[in-house]
Amino acid sequence: MKAVVQRVASASVEVDGRTVSAIGPGLLVLVGVHDLDTHSDADYICRKVLNMRLFPNEQTAKTWDLNVMQKNYEVLIVSQFTLYGILKGNKPDFHVAMAPDRAKSFYASLVERFQRSYKSEAVKDGVFGAMMK
Numbered sequence: 001m002k003a004v005v006q007r008v009a010s011a012s013v014e015v016d017g018r019t020v021s022a023i024g025p026g027l028l029v030l031v032g033v034h035d036l037d038t039h040s041d042a043d044y045i046c047r048k049v050l051n052m053r054l055f056p057n058e059q060t061a062k063t064w065d066l067n068v069m070q071k072n073y074e075v076l077i078v079s080q081f082t083l084y085g086i087l088k089g090n091k092p093d094f095h096v097a098m099a100p101d102r103a104k105s106f107y108a109s110l111v112e113r114f115q116r117s118y119k120s121e122a123v124k125d126g127v128f129g130a131m132m133k
Contacts, residue, residue: 001041002083004030007054011076013126014133021124026073027054032083033098033106042110046117049075069118077114078126079107104128 005027012022029049034041050069057065068075084097098106107128114123126132 001034001037001045002032003045003049004080004083005049005052005054006030008076013076013078013124015127015130020127020132021076023074023076023124025071026122027068027075029075029077030080030083031077031107031110032080033103033110034084035096035098037098037106039109042106042113046110046113050114050118072122074122074124075114075118076124076126077111078132079103079128100129 006029008023008026008028010022010024011026011028012019014020027049031045051067053064053067055066055068055071055073056063081094081097081100081103082092085092085094086096087093097103111123111125
């Protein structure tokens, strides 16, 4: 499993011209699921993302001191199978990404894991398999 994590002041996901999810300050997490990923991989990613100290602590003036939960911020998770794209020649190959039928339920369980580990109302996601902006 691969995750690209970005601190954001705000982020949103748009599908067919309609905003389907939006957050204020927090983390935007692009997640790619590998064909061999297991639930222990999902546990690891969830734990790492939620506990990464990426935010400043105004009281101590430390710049990389607090995690998203300590700041009471939000998390937006977006499925991104292209993280497992392999470029040989001119056409990307996604054969190591989990097949869409399996990946959809795996991704849903990952989002649920984030919601159980933090606060369900603070964890949002995109639309699996949709063309998102």
